[in-house]
Amino acid sequence: MSLESTPMQDAARELSPEELIEQHQGNVWRYLRALGCDQSLADDLTQETFIAVLRRPFTQISDSATASYLRRVAYHLLVTYRRKHKRITTTEDIDALDAVWNRWTGADNAGGEVFDALAECFSRLTDRAQMSLKMRFSEDASRERIARRLGITEHGAKNLMQRAKSQLKECVEGKLQRG
Amino acid sequence: MDKKKSSRSRKIENPDEFLFNSVLRDFLCKNKPPAFGTKILAELAAREESTANAPQESASFGNLKLSHIELDEALGAAQADLDYAVISPPIQENRKKPVGSKSYRLEPYFWEYRSFKTVAMLSALAASVAISIAGYRVWYGGNNEEAVALVQSDLPSLPTLDTTVNPDQPATEAIAQSEVKSENPTQTSSEPAVAATPAKIVHVAKPTRKVLAQPERLEIGKLTDVVNSQLRQMWKKHGVEPKLIRDNDEIWLVRATEGILGRSPTISESELFRQEKGSDRYSKTVKKLLDSEEFNLYWSRLIADNFLSQSLASVSRREASELVAWINTELVNGTPIGQIERLLLEVGFQENDPDRNAKLSLFNDARRRLASIDEEMRGTDKLSLLRTNDRDSRYVHLANKVLHSTGNGTASCVQCHSSESQVMRVITPPDQQIADQFWNFAAAIKVVAKSREQPTAELGREDQELFYDLADGNRHIATPGLKISSNQAAMELPATDQVTLHEWIEQSSNARNGLVEAIWQKLLQQPLVPPFQLTEDEAEVERRDLKELLAKQLQATGDIKTVVQSIVLSDALFVPEAKLTKNWYLTSPDTKISQYHKGARLFAYVPNETTRLATYKPQSTTLIAKWLDVEKRRTFNATALAQPQSRDLTRPPPATNSNELEDMDQVRFLLSATRPYYGIERVADQLAESKMDWNDKVNHLYLLIKGRYPMQSERFDANYTLELVQQNQLKALVYICTAQLGSY
Helix, strand or coil: CCCCCCCCCCECCCCCHHHHHHHHHHHHHHHHHHCCCCHHHHHHHHHHHHHHHHCCCCCCCEHHHHHHHHHHHHHHHHHHHHHHCCCCCCCHHHHHHHHHHHHHHHHHCCCHHHHHHHHHHHHHCCHHHHHHHHHHHHCCCCHHHHHHHHCCCHHHHHHHHHHHHHHHHHHHHHHHHHC | CCCCCCCCCCCCCCHHHHHHHHHHHHHHHCCCCCCCHHHHHHHHHHHHHHHHHCCCCCCEECCEECCHHHHHHHHHHHHHHHHCCCCCHHHHHHHHCCHHHCCCCCCCCHHHCHHHHHHHHHHHHHHHHHHHHHHHHHHHHCCCHHHHHHHHHHCCCCCCCCCCCCCCCCHHHHHHHHHHHHCCCCCCCCCCHHHHCCCCCCCCCCCCCCCCCCCCCCCHHHHHHHHHHHHHHHHHHCCCCCCCCCCCHHHHHHHHHHHHHCCCCCHHHHHHHHHCCCCCHHHHHHHHHHHCHHHHHHHHHHHHHHHHCCCHHHCCHHHHHHHHHHHHHHHHCCCCHHHHHHHHHCCCCCCCCCCHHHHHCCHHHHHHHHHHHHHHHHHHCCCCCCCCCHHHHHHHHHHHHHHHHHCCHHHHHHHHECCCCCCECCCCCCCHHHCCCCCHHHHHHHHHHHHHHCCCCCHHHHHHCCEEECCCCCEEECCCCCCCCCCHHHHCCCHHHCCCHHHHHHHCHHHHHHHHHHHHHHHHCCCCCCCCCCCHHHHHHCCHHHHHHHHHHHHHHCCHHHHHHHHHCCHHHCCCECCCCHHHHHHCCHHHHHHHHHHCCCCCECCCCCCCCCCCCCCHHHHHHHHHHHHCCCCCCHHHHCCHHHHHCCCCCCCCCCHHHHHHHHHHHHCCCCCCCCCHHHHHHHHHHCCCCHHHHHHHHHHHHCCCCCCHHHHHHHHHHHHHCCCCHHHHHHHHHHHHHCCC
């Protein structure tokens, strides 16, 4: 039994549509990106999410409840979108990603703190590790190019990036768990 | 940058890794959402205007085109997710579990076969006769006094009505005599006396015990009427007029079968139900479901869940199987439910219990849970369960079970906790009328906690408390008096008004509260007494009459079928489904939605969470026929299927000779009522041989046998099955099909 459910405890003042979009657009967009949407699809679905919600009467119980609601609407819009573009739809992948995202972001479902933690943890990596990840993710550099740039073998570059990602992930999860 | 990240389907091997890479990429590329504010509001205004002019026109925005209906569907689904906790932590926990951790049953357990049951029963009978003869010889025929003493010391001192204690004899004297009688001659004097448990546990039983009055039994029809009247009263009170879906038998059958057997109806069961005519078709169908062997096994699992206060999945498979098998046997044998609960709660007291090992295995878990409860209670400084060492745990376990399992979990929390402040409150029943209700034991324990601090002050009334300590330092379990009060003088009860804890569990209808609450919760997915956001008075009053009535009937009949039947046949299964009535959410005023959220008062049917993601489609055979037509997989030709059994299907002849109808008939026949397994292997063979990937094959199999796509858990099961049969797809498909259609 969940006597803990006291939705009015963290009640916030009712936000205007502009404020609602301003406050939650980043969270919804990041959530959709985490579920595997490309940028343009995340843009579209974020917009559709707010339009869907603002078209109907909407009670804002609390910030976290609103964030959850928006996230679920976005989730179902993504499912609908995929259904329309595939012959058979399965939500297995989305569900798995949704579960991981929930675990990361916790009850607030905000997602902003994930990026804050990531920024802090990333700064703790060595310069070489930072450079390898930057080249890999922001420049789409091949492993060979990264190895050449760092003056190591391809195998060494692979190991370096794996270790860096592992450390980064561990650090981020530690920070998120400690809240 | 995102060329590789298409949102189209592809199997994600490691969701953690995928999500981390995605976040890392956004971070390193400094990807941020654009400013949506004004754009969204402008588009919203434009859409509202266009909606006013052309309501059904599809709205377009950016690269995405979603209709108003699709947007509304997403809203309704999201609201339903939040209302019914699709994303609640326990569900999330389940999602995180790897495929291999989910237990899956491929075929019946060996003990489910009739032949095994018969052999086991005969063996048990023979063994008990042999043991009786052997015991008789040792007892009367042997000359070895030591052996006799040993046997005597092994005999448990069970609470029994047959214990012959002189009613005029003082309680303390009786205890002392019992102790002398049960003392083990072989025990060394240096051993602490308390180590000789359970022979040291003394139950003060008197020959003239009070037998609790048993409630009268009501007819099923009358009981259903009472449930209906309570529901209608509740709807009227809240100004709700539910539109009952009496004209949709398919939906009712799905709900009833899911509630009674824990699974969706098979195509064959649907066919049989369609063939039923007349107003009594509901009761006939329910009776058929209740009489099936599946019912006993399914509800054995639920009773075990309720007893453990947790899912069987968290207990080891062997122990869970033994417990379920034991309960199942008792249910099959017609043992009254009160007796079953008493036997379950006597864990650790009956040394000669043949199922003791299975029950004792639950102790470890109970200890762990007890530790957390104990800690919580100590923290509140309101109520403290007694636990001084490991030997006490069995007593505390029993008390804990009485408080949290025999009584209902939901209501017990409401009774002990203030629903507003969420702190423990001390229960002091004002009068004797409700004095035999289970939560009174909380007060009893509190009283004991006080007397423990001053052990010699109140020795004269120790037999009215749950536990008490004598001067010898031993702890004793006592017979709790019916009358519990903060006024200690008022707790003095004549012996004839007392019952033992065991008697109370077996005889009192209040001890059935927990099971009634569990049955209601399982069938309707909401608490019988809605506790959320209600004041204490409201929580106690609302549906309390109904709960008492159902508990009394459960006690009177001793059979859970009575309660299940009355609820399934009531209006509760005819109210619209919450998930499907999303318009209700969208059109209802905020106050009504808020009220519903707070109360969860059965304004709408809440589907079982395991089937919530899937929508039942009565027209499934048509869909299958279409699929067959589209895929050109006409392997089930009419000639091959033209067998006498097909005439057993009493259905109207097809109006036309169209391909679709032929296919539909073929599929219906393949999964027909008369031969539910006929053709399964051919279906599986056809699917296994096709070039579709495994997921698609599972999709099609579920479309065939269930008329819907598989749920995530079912897909996990399918994958696990495939692993178990070494990737033999044909074998896996047959297993899945057999399991889904019922293996009994």
